[in-house]
Amino acid sequence: MARITAGVGCSHVPAIGVAMDTGNTKDAYWEPCFDGFEKSREWMKKANPDVVFLVYNDHCTAFDASCIPTFALGCAAEFHPADEGWGPRPVPVVKNHQKMSSHIAQSLILDEFDITIMNEMEVDHGLTVPLSVMFGEHGVDDEWPALVIPLCVNVVQYPPPTGNRCFNLGKAIRRAIESYEEDLNVVIFGTGGMSHQLQYKRAGLINQDFDTDFLNRLTTDPVGLSKMPHVEYLREAGSEGVEMVMWHIMRGALDDEVTEVHRHYHVPASNTAVGHIILENKKS
Amino acid sequence: MARITAGVGCSHVPAIGVAMDTGNTKDAYWEPCFDGFEKSREWMKKANPDVVFLVYNDHCTAFDASCIPTFALGCAAEFHPADEGWGPRPVPVVKNHQKMSSHIAQSLILDEFDITIMNEMEVDHGLTVPLSVMFGEHGVDDEWPALVIPLCVNVVQYPPPTGNRCFNLGKAIRRAIESYEEDLNVVIFGTGGMSHQLQYKRAGLINQDFDTDFLNRLTTDPVGLSKMPHVEYLREAGSEGVEMVMWHIMRGALDDEVTEVHRHYHVPASNTAVGHIILENKKS
Amino acid sequence: MGTRKDYDDIPGTYVFDADASREGYHLNQFCISMRLQKNRDEFNSDEAAYLDKFPMTAEQRQAVLDRDWNGMLALGGNIYYTSKLAANDGINFQQLAGIMTGMGQEKYRKMMLDGGRSPEGNRYQSEWDEKGES
Amino acid sequence: MGTRKDYDDIPGTYVFDADASREGYHLNQFCISMRLQKNRDEFNSDEAAYLDKFPMTAEQRQAVLDRDWNGMLALGGNIYYTSKLAANDGINFQQLAGIMTGMGQEKYRKMMLDGGRSPEGNRYQSEWDEKGES
Numbered sequence: 005m006a007r008i009t010a011g012v013g014c015s016h017v018p019a020i021g022v023a024m025d026t027g028n029t030k031d032a033y034w035e036p037c038f039d040g041f042e043k044s045r046e047w048m049k050k051a052n053p054d055v056v057f058l059v060y061n062d063h064c065t066a067f068d069a070s071c072i073p074t075f076a077l078g079c080a081a082e083f084h085p086a087d088e089g090w091g092p093r094p095v096p097v098v099k100n101h102q103k104m105s106s107h108i109a110q111s112l113i114l115d116e117f118d119i120t121i122m123n124e125m126e127v128d129h130g131l132t133v134p135l136s137v138m139f140g141e142h143g144v145d146d147e148w149p150a151l152v153i154p155l156c157v158n159v160v161q162y163p164p165p166t167g168n169r170c171f172n173l174g175k176a177i178r179r180a181i182e183s184y185e186e187d188l189n190v191v192i193f194g195t196g197g198m199s200h201q202l203q204y205k206r207a208g209l210i211n212q213d214f215d216t217d218f219l220n221r222l223t224t225d226p227v228g229l230s231k232m233p234h235v236e237y238l239r240e241a242g243s244e245g246v247e248m249v250m251w252h253i254m255r256g257a258l259d260d261e262v263t264e265v266h267r268h269y270h271v272p273a274s275n276t277a278v279g280h281i282i283l284e285n286k287k288s
Numbered sequence: 289m290a291r292i293t294a295g296v297g298c299s300h301v302p303a304i305g306v307a308m309d310t311g312n313t314k315d316a317y318w319e320p321c322f323d324g325f326e327k328s329r330e331w332m333k334k335a336n337p338d339v340v341f342l343v344y345n346d347h348c349t350a351f352d353a354s355c356i357p358t359f360a361l362g363c364a365a366e367f368h369p370a371d372e373g374w375g376p377r378p379v380p381v382v383k384n385h386q387k388m389s390s391h392i393a394q395s396l397i398l399d400e401f402d403i404t405i406m407n408e409m410e411v412d413h414g415l416t417v418p419l420s421v422m423f424g425e426h427g428v429d430d431e432w433p434a435l436v437i438p439l440c441v442n443v444v445q446y447p448p449p450t451g452n453r454c455f456n457l458g459k460a461i462r463r464a465i466e467s468y469e470e471d472l473n474v475v476i477f478g479t480g481g482m483s484h485q486l487q488y489k490r491a492g493l494i495n496q497d498f499d500t501d502f503l504n505r506l507t508t509d510p511v512g513l514s515k516m517p518h519v520e521y522l523r524e525a526g527s528e529g530v531e532m533v534m535w536h537i538m539r540g541a542l543d544d545e546v547t548e549v550h551r552h553y554h555v556p557a558s559n560t561a562v563g564h565i566i567l568e569n570k571k572s
Numbered sequence: 573m574g575t576r577k578d579y580d581d582i583p584g585t586y587v588f589d590a591d592a593s594r595e596g597y598h599l600n601q602f603c604i605s606m607r608l609q610k611n612r613d614e615f616n617s618d619e620a621a622y623l624d625k626f627p628m629t630a631e632q633r634q635a636v637l638d639r640d641w642n643g644m645l646a647l648g649g650n651i652y653y654t655s656k657l658a659a660n661d662g663i664n665f666q667q668l669a670g671i672m673t674g675m676g677q678e679k680y681r682k683m684m685l686d687g688g689r690s691p692e693g694n695r696y697q698s699e700w701d702e703k704g705e706s
Numbered sequence: 707m708g709t710r711k712d713y714d715d716i717p718g719t720y721v722f723d724a725d726a727s728r729e730g731y732h733l734n735q736f737c738i739s740m741r742l743q744k745n746r747d748e749f750n751s752d753e754a755a756y757l758d759k760f761p762m763t764a765e766q767r768q769a770v771l772d773r774d775w776n777g778m779l780a781l782g783g784n785i786y787y788t789s790k791l792a793a794n795d796g797i798n799f800q801q802l803a804g805i806m807t808g809m810g811q812e813k814y815r816k817m818m819l820d821g822g823r824s825p826e827g828n829r830y831q832s833e834w835d836e837k838g839e840s
């Protein structure tokens with residue numbers, strides 16, 4: 005039986021990808037940011053998942069304004085890194101566990117989640133930056149150490165799905181994964197955030213208190229946290245901070261009780277607060 | 289305040305469109321089928337809706353196999369009849385109530401339905417045939433007598449949404465419409481069905497008992513009816529008969545108590561049983 | 573995963589589920605391309621060359637070339653897709669059903685006029701096995 | 707419908723909701739087309755001719771030609787779209803923020819290094835009104 009053993013929360017700031025792709029991770033600006041990922045990469049090697057279920061959002065790359073799915077599940081054999089305007093990132097093609105992803109698609113729909121199935125999709129920094137953060141440097145001709153099932157969430161056009169809906173989707177993803185017969189170790193990523201606003205006169209908003217409270221409550225009060233209304237993210241964490249709803253999907257897929265094994269928080273990466281957490285289900 | 293006053297259930301057999309477009313509705317094959325629509329067209333004139341909320345499915349026309357949304361809501365200004373392989377149907381362009389459709393999109397997502405927003409979409413016979421059936425002949429340069437908000441449901445790739453999910457979506461659509469400030473009369477269509485199987489060795493299956501029971505229970509036992517598992521549609525009403533799940537969306541948007549004001553049932557139209565019903569909310 | 577499916581015992585029916593959809597993806601994408609006149613023209617002038625654009629399996633490709641309509645369904649095709657290839661060939665849904673059922677157009681059309689195929693004896697594979705239908 | 711929105715009183719912020727998305731559709735579709743090199747080449751060689759392909763309003767078109775980044779947002783643009791036009795111009799997200807905030811690149815960058823813009827005094831429009839910010 006497949007099972008989810010751990011969850012990773014992780015910002016997916018494009019500049020982090022750029023820093024890695026241009027070899028600048030040791031300069032004064034980036035070093036404190038990347039230092040906090042050392043332990044994550046060690047942890048990831050030990051965790052050694054067969055599959056990463058990766059929750060992220062597309063940033064008007066694979067989806068233009070003509071078609072905006074709330075939840076789009078990637079069911080293609082592979083996903084190519086997209087050209088976001090300055091050429092595709094020099095990272096490996098992302099390979100799916102295609103049979104498992106169709107099983108999950110089917111299970112989620114029968115479980116009354118109205119997902120969109122994607123049999124062809126490019127992936128942007130929202131997906132590839134967390135892979136780079138957690139797996140370290142991998143060139144185009146290399147392979148990612150795990151298969152990846154991408155779930156793409158609309159957080160660009162208001163309203164994104166509610167935190168509560170995301171949390172419950174996490175539970176449904178867990179049911180889907182646990183009903184898959186193959187013996188697989190799955191780690192789920194929730195990405196995006198932390199506080200940031202990229203646009204207009206309030207750009208640059210960072211709310212460390214909010215972010216810290218959010219990271220704390222992921223362990224201590226996940227259900228309560230998932231009830232936060234959208235306007236609170238927008239006001240407190242910036243217009244793009246609402247990406248954090250995606251972390252509830254990750255959290256919903258874990259046990260009620262989890263152990264926080266790593267946390268890293270750093271300001272700034274470009275316009276953004278970088279937040280990162282690793283949560284493990286207690287061994288049974 | 290906008291309100292839903294009535295619901296229409298209606299097959300959307302492509303051959304019905306072809307018969308109208310080629311002027312064959314009075315021949316021996318088609319006359320008994322079209323006779324049953326006379327009263328519907330009179331009723332429609334009297335009902336005189338401002339907006340038709342039209343639930344249908346795309347038949348691999350607007351959506352190919354690369355992107356399969358469970359529920360896709362049309363939010364574009366207009367929708368052009370698609371070329372399904374023999375040229376577009378010679379019927380008017382379908383015009384949306386765009387402000388209302390974005391209001392509904394927003395309301396449904398906050399109500400935890402994971403819809404896909406379509407800002408560009410062509411529409412196939414699944415949408416235009418019911419309009420032709422209910423509004424009669426209208427040429428390309430004409431206008432449809434009402435604005436149309438299309439909701440496109442996946443019933444091609446198994447599994448479609450459950451009947452229960454569809455019924456509850458109907459309720460959410462009603463809440464969305466009733467929270468829209470403009471004073472509008474809305475009629476909701478559920479389309480597709482009745483029993484039919486288009487493929488392989490069991491093609492031609494027709495189950496009049498099943499269809500009759502389904503039409504009866506729409507009035508007398510809509511909640512119970514919506515719990516029917518998919519396999520029962522597939523087995524009893526044919527592989528394409530599962531389209532009938534879309535009628536639950538229409539039914540869910542109406543009052544618990546409705547009055548059946550018209551029914552028509554005819555076999556065959558091409559490979560299909562034609563079923564049609566008009567249900568009115570009791571006047572308050 | 574070889575999971576048993578609750579619709580597997582319906583006779584004479586392919587359910588187009590995620591497994592079929594995965595298997596039939598390129599076949600179905602070819603079929604839907606027949607929706608547009610310029611693609612039909614290109615296909616009709618050189619079928620083999622046009623099919624080279626779609627990385628389907630050799631069996632799927634042969635089923636297309638042979639117009640093996642049931643074969644396409646068995647290989648992950650779906651009727652709404654394959655019907656677009658049929659339309660290109662001037663075959664409508666009812667004629668296609670005549671071919672797929674093996675009844676031929678006239679007999680099939682008459683069955684439909686007489687009320688269609690009854691559900692009696694057509695619900696379970698076991699009923700077909702008893703009748704000796706395959 | 708002029709419905710009041712619970713996020714309307716957040717200062718210095720456009721929420722890209724369904725109303726904005728409807729208004730900005732063609733503007734955003736133009737911006738996303740800048741994702742591809744061949745479109746960038748075409749746009750850069752004749753901006754006006756390229757913009758003719760997108761039925762946006764005269765105001766939206768002028769905002770694009772003027773690189774009025776805040777104007778584009780006010781007319782239904784979204785930052786993830788407009789940033790693709792900025793990328794074409796060699797402007798990254800942080801530089802763009804320097805422009806949109808009116809702070810300029812250096813001052814903005816320093817604010818971020820110092821921990822970013824505080825939420826204090828930046829939650830409600832009334833707080834900005836008191837400070838005389840617009």
Ligand SMILES: [Fe+3]
Pocket residue numbers: 016061063130196197247
């Ligand atoms: Fe993001």
Ligand SMILES: [Fe+3]
Pocket residue numbers: 300345347414480481531
């Ligand atoms: Fe249909």
